[in-house]
Amino acid sequence: MVQAEKQRDRIGAKYGMWLFLFTEILFFGGMFLLYSVYRSKYPVEFHASAAEENLLLGSINTAVLLTSSLFIAVAISAVKKGNYRLSVILQGATILMGIVFLGIKAVEWFEKIARGIYPNSPVLDKMSMGEILFFGLYYVMTGIHGLHVLIGVCVIAFMVYFTLTGNITRENFSKIENTGLYWHFVDIVWIYLFPLFYLIT
Amino acid sequence: MESTASECESFYHEKGKYKGILSWLMSTDHKRIGIQYLVALLTFFSVGVMLGLLIRLSLIAPGTFIGQETYNRVFSVHGIIMIFLFIIPGVPVAFGNFFLPIMIGARDVAFPRLNRFTWWTYLAGATLVALSLFAAGGAPDTGWTFYAPYSIRAKANITLAVTGVFVLGFSSILTGINFVTTIHRLRAPGMTWFKLPLFVWTLYATGWVQLLATPVLAITLVFIILGRVFGVGFFDPSKGGDPILYEHLFWTYSHPAVYIMVLPAMGIISEVIPVFARKKIFGYKAVALSAIGIASVGYFVWGHHMFTSGMSDTARIIFSFITFLVAVPSGIKIFNWVSTLYKGSIVGSAPIYFALTFIFLFSIGGLTGLIIGSLEPNLQLHGTYFIVAHFHYVMFGGAGFAILTALHYWFPKMFGRMYPERPAKIGWFILFIGFNVLYFSMFILGYEGMPRRYFDYPARYFPLHLVSTIGSWILAAGLAIIAGNLLRALFKGPKAPADPWGGRTLEWTIPSPPPAENFVETPVIRD
Numbered sequence: 001m002v003q004a005e006k007q008r009d010r011i012g013a014k015y016g017m018w019l020f021l022f023t024e025i026l027f028f029g030g031m032f033l034l035y036s037v038y039r040s041k042y043p044v045e046f047h048a049s050a051a052e053e054n055l056l057l058g059s060i061n062t063a064v065l066l067t068s069s070l071f072i073a074v075a076i077s078a079v080k081k082g083n084y085r086l087s088v089i090l091q092g093a094t095i096l097m098g099i100v101f102l103g104i105k106a107v108e109w110f111e112k113i114a115r116g117i118y119p120n121s122p123v124l125d126k127m128s129m130g131e132i133l134f135f136g137l138y139y140v141m142t143g144i145h146g147l148h149v150l151i152g153v154c155v156i157a158f159m160v161y162f163t164l165t166g167n168i169t170r171e172n173f174s175k176i177e178n179t180g181l182y183w184h185f186v187d188i189v190w191i192y193l194f195p196l197f198y199l200i201t
Numbered sequence: 202m203e204s205t206a207s208e209c210e211s212f213y214h215e216k217g218k219y220k221g222i223l224s225w226l227m228s229t230d231h232k233r234i235g236i237q238y239l240v241a242l243l244t245f246f247s248v249g250v251m252l253g254l255l256i257r258l259s260l261i262a263p264g265t266f267i268g269q270e271t272y273n274r275v276f277s278v279h280g281i282i283m284i285f286l287f288i289i290p291g292v293p294v295a296f297g298n299f300f301l302p303i304m305i306g307a308r309d310v311a312f313p314r315l316n317r318f319t320w321w322t323y324l325a326g327a328t329l330v331a332l333s334l335f336a337a338g339g340a341p342d343t344g345w346t347f348y349a350p351y352s353i354r355a356k357a358n359i360t361l362a363v364t365g366v367f368v369l370g371f372s373s374i375l376t377g378i379n380f381v382t383t384i385h386r387l388r389a390p391g392m393t394w395f396k397l398p399l400f401v402w403t404l405y406a407t408g409w410v411q412l413l414a415t416p417v418l419a420i421t422l423v424f425i426i427l428g429r430v431f432g433v434g435f436f437d438p439s440k441g442g443d444p445i446l447y448e449h450l451f452w453t454y455s456h457p458a459v460y461i462m463v464l465p466a467m468g469i470i471s472e473v474i475p476v477f478a479r480k481k482i483f484g485y486k487a488v489a490l491s492a493i494g495i496a497s498v499g500y501f502v503w504g505h506h507m508f509t510s511g512m513s514d515t516a517r518i519i520f521s522f523i524t525f526l527v528a529v530p531s532g533i534k535i536f537n538w539v540s541t542l543y544k545g546s547i548v549g550s551a552p553i554y555f556a557l558t559f560i561f562l563f564s565i566g567g568l569t570g571l572i573i574g575s576l577e578p579n580l581q582l583h584g585t586y587f588i589v590a591h592f593h594y595v596m597f598g599g600a601g602f603a604i605l606t607a608l609h610y611w612f613p614k615m616f617g618r619m620y621p622e623r624p625a626k627i628g629w630f631i632l633f634i635g636f637n638v639l640y641f642s643m644f645i646l647g648y649e650g651m652p653r654r655y656f657d658y659p660a661r662y663f664p665l666h667l668v669s670t671i672g673s674w675i676l677a678a679g680l681a682i683i684a685g686n687l688l689r690a691l692f693k694g695p696k697a698p699a700d701p702w703g704g705r706t707l708e709w710t711i712p713s714p715p716p717a718e719n720f721v722e723t724p725v726i727r728d
Contacts, residue, residue: 012311012386019378023416030420030450034435037446120432129441136433136440144423 010174017178021185024148028189031141035196038133045130051201052117053138054108058198061104062190065149068097069187072156072180082170084163091160091176094183098153105146109139138197145193148186155179211617215717226321229313232715234320235299236615241327242295245286250680252279257639257673260666263658272656273342274357278334280345285366286327288600289458292465293411294323294376296607297404299615301380303708303715304398306389306724311382315375322372329365333358344654346455349436349447353428360429367422370415373461377411380404389707391726395486398706402489403468406496410457410464414500418454421447448510452503460499462596463563464492466603467534470556473610474538476704477553478545484537494530502527505574509583517576524574531567535560550702551625555606558633562598566591569644587647593640605629605683612687613701617714618694624686632679638672 039046075090112135116123119136159176162168168176212232219227225237256276259266267275298316302309310316334340338358343351347366352359384405388397397405424447427433434440436447475482482488504512504520512520538560547553569591573579582588613619642665647653651662658666700709707724708715 009311009386012382015382015385016312016315016378019381019412023374023378023412026413026416027420030417030424033450034424034446037443038441042441119427119434125440132434133441136435139431140424140427140433140435 013174013178014181017181021181024185028141028144031137031144032192035137035141038130038137042128042130042133045128046134047200049131049134050197050199052112053198054111055198057104057108058194061101062194064097064101064104065187065190068094068101069184071097072183076173076176076180079163079168079173079176080170087176088160088163091156091163095153095156095160098149098156102146102149102153105142109142141193142197145186145189148189152179152183152186155182210716211712211714212717213617213714227317229309229317230717231298231302231309231313231316232615234316235295235297237320238290238298238323239295239615241323242287242291245282245327249279249283249287250677252276252282254673254677257670259656260658261670262667263660263663265657267656269656270342273654274340276654277341277344281330281341281362281366283596284345284458285369286330288462288596290323290369290373290376291462291600291604292469292607293380293404293407293461294319296400296469296604296611297376297380297407297465300611300708301383301401301404302387303711303719304401304706305384305387305392306707306720306726307383307387308718308720308723310379311386312379315379319372319375319379322368322375326365326367326369326372329368330362331365333361333365336361346451347422347425348451349425349428349444350438350442352425353434353437360426363422363425367419367426370419370422373411374415374419377408377415381408381412384408389724389726393726395489396726397489399471399482399485399488399492400465400468400706403464403471403492406492407461407464410461410496410499414454414457414461417450418458421450421454424450445507445511448507449503452506456503456506457496457499459595460496462600464495466559466600467492469603469607469610470538470559471534472704472706473552473556473606474541476610476702477548477550477556478542479548479703480541480545482537483540483543484533487533488537491530491533494533495527498523498527498530505579508576508579521574521576521579525571528567528571535564535567548702551620551622551629552606552610552702554626554629555602555609558629559599559602559606562594562602562636566594566598569594582647584652585647586643586651586653589653590640590643590647593643598636598640605632608687610702611708612690613697614708614713614715616691616694617697617712618690619697619701620687620690620694624682628679628682628686630679631682632676635672635675635677635679639669639676640672642666642669642672 071090071094075087075094078084078087078090112118117135118124119139124132124135156179159168159179162175212230215230217224217228225233228234252275255267256272256279259272259275298310336358338356340357341347341355341359341362342357343355343359347359347363352363384397384401424433424435428436435442436444438444471482471488502520502524504516505524508517508520569587573582573588573591609620609625646662646665646669649662649665651658651665697713699712701713702709710724711719
């Protein structure tokens with residue numbers, strides 16, 4: 001979060017980040033609400049559609065994102081201990097994991113699009129209403145989550161730059177700490193998305 | 202204090218890195234950002250008023266005047282501009298930005314650069330909305346509520362307008378984060394929670410509502426955009442979607458948004474009444490906590506916008522009951538203001554005229570709110586002008602008059618000039634008459650069954666529509682006098698002293714206009 005140069009307030013910055021995460025929870029909350037309403041309306045179709053998802057790729061992605069969360073957490077500890085080189089390596093690893101996650105996600109998406117399953121497609125429009133809604137929600141929720149991962153990757157790239165240029169130090173680490181909070185949040189959202197789309201068969 | 206303070210320059214003269222217009226756009230000074238917001242808000246307000254006058258003009262007599270399609274676009278754009286560009290950002294971004302840090306004894310908000318960013322996002326959102334008016338598809342014709350599924354199928358530039366509102370929402374959220382953090386972290390030594398000025402309390406409650414409600418609108422608007430661009434049919438019955446769900450999500454934000462507009466307005470009134478009654482506010486803690494009460498209960502009443510949309514009876518009864526509950530903290534405020542006035546030696550300056558009018562008009566708005574909050578009258582009145590009248594009494598009579606109160610109360614502090622009292626009071630009188638002629642006739646029209654959003658009507662509604670339209674002209678004349686008076690004072694008014702009204706809050710301890718860093722020394726608050 002942005003703060004005045006003169007009066008650094010680490011706790012204030014953290015307040016700001018937590019408040020921002022509250023708003024993010026409500027933003028995703030709208031999507032989870034739609035999911036709950038439509039799943040209770042079309043339970044059978046939702047369970048049948050979930051079987052179409054690639055459980056193996058989904059599981060790998062879960063592992064990838066969880067590991068990346070570990071990396072960023074250790075990267076923050078490294079900064080606090082003054083080990084900037086290690087921190088940069090770990091932040092780089094987090095970015096790499098984020099990109100791998102997005103790559104796997106893209107493979108899953110394109111595999112479905114190749115089969116003609118995407119919003120407004122002739123194939124999907126012929127399916128039942130429950131299936132149309134399931135795949136609509138799938139694209140929207142994983143898509144907006146993916147966008148958050150992408151933003152996170154870009155922000156961490158800035159953090160690498162800041163760590164290298166001495167803008168982030170063991171005395172002044174709010175930026176990377178708050179980035180870590182954001183990354184964990186993105187991770188947690190996925191922890192909910194994974195069962196809702198892959199495991200409800 | 203006075204002698205040291207007069208040595209430092211006002212924030213208008215502060216030389217930053219940039220010159221000219223950039224010294225404003227690039228500024229992180231909360232006061233400069235507040236002034237810029239104020240200018241933008243009043244500009245959009247003027248545009249909104251013009252459109253409102255046009256709506257009234259076209260309803261002056263039965264028969265089509267501006268054409269049905271145009272009529273739909275005009276009332277939609279009137280709503281979008283007034284709601285999303287003027288009254289929702291309204292008090293917090295203009296007066297909140299300028300006075301919140303000063304009132305708690307801080308030099309700026311917690312995140313000054315984030316504050317500047319919200320101003321830019323506001324500009325970006327406003328630009329998108331403006332583009333939607335003139336781009337090829339035609340201005341939005343959905344009403345400001347963007348109800349699905351029409352908003353997904355309509356040919357007009359809904360995507361642009363909705364994206365604009367999404368961006369404006371982002372600006373609103375970030376302002377909320379900034380203010381809540383500021384109030385938690387930057388209070389001057391000794392400024393405990395129950396010593397906070399009441400305006401700050403309401404900004405705090407508003408900040409939380411902005412935080413907790415706006416994201417819901419954001420995601421709902423994203424669904425509309427996705428529906429239009431990619432054909433995702435979450436609200437499209439032909440694809441299994443449920444349009445009622447759109448209404449639920451929309452009002453989950455848009456009802457709390459009413460409190461984003463009205464809570465800080467109440468804060469202004471709570472500042473002005475004690476100053477001009479020459480008394481301490483009656484029941485400080487009750488007034489402070491009732492703001493929190495309104496904010497939290499207000500989150501659970503959205504269903505009363507949808508009594509006629511299709512809901513179970515249980516849900517309707519619960520929503521109706523909670524709606525009545527909101528009247529309790531609102532009533533606490535009204536009674537405390539009136540008790541403050543009781544046995545006070547009231548000074549009849551312009552700001553108190555507007556503040557008292559707020560109490561009068563907001564009470565009418567609030568009490569008619571109880572009528573339509575009850576299930577049976579609601580079913581009769583929901584689709585009529587009664588709602589339009591109620592809405593304008595709360596929004597314009599409430600939030601709008603509070604902004605006029607704030608303009609007259611804080612004008613000397615913000616611009617360092619005094620305005621003449623007489624024209625302000627004449628303007629106020631004409632505005633007050635015009636307002637009631639314009640909107641009270643709508644209560645009667647609605648009660649007699651005149652449906653809202655219609656471009657034409659049967660002859661039997663003609664007399665009251667004519668009265669209402671004449672009222673709109675009186676109202677416009679009043680606004681013009683008020684605006685002319687203040688604009689003239691901006692350039693020709695005599696210099697304002699630090700404390701022209703005898704105010705007790707911190708902004709009156711520093712020169713008018715305030716110096717760049719507000720305080721020479723951080724103030725310490727003692728009893």
